Amino acid sequence: MDSATAARDRLKTMLAEIDRSIGILAGEPVAVRDRSSADAGSDLTDADRVQAMVTAASAHRRAVVEALGRVDDGTYGECVDCRKPVPEGRLEARPEAARCVQCQSRKERRR
Incomplete structure (x- = not known):
């Protein structure tokens, strides 16, 4: 698979x-x-x-x-913001993750 x-x-x-x-x-x-x-x-x-x-x-x-x-x-598996790969461990923990850790942190700081 x-x-x-x-x-x-x-x-x-x-x-x-x-x-x-x-x-x-x-x-x-x-x-x-x-x-x-x-x-x-x-x-x-x-x-x-x-x-x-x-x-x-x-x-x-x-x-x-x-x-x-x-x-x-x-x-x-590609970050929707920067287009870099989302780390495999992040996808394992959060399969729905759309962003890499850095871009997700930036998004959360903007809230």
Whole structure:
């Protein structure tokens, strides 16, 4: 199995896991019940936490889908900013990584 096939398989597995997680999170409404105002605040916090997890999972999903696109167009493993190779260890740890460590650090500093 070549590296592109292995990357595609790993990314598709990740995508299925993310989709399953989003489905579970999105399907968990906060229970409505008789409650004190303190409980209502807690429910709101729980709903906010679930929404934050869905938002983070959705962003991760986008990164995986974009990585699958790079596999398909032959640019997987190439930094989207500087076009240098993304280190193999980085791709092993984060198969969806689009940038080399230096470019990712620059991007995060700009936020």
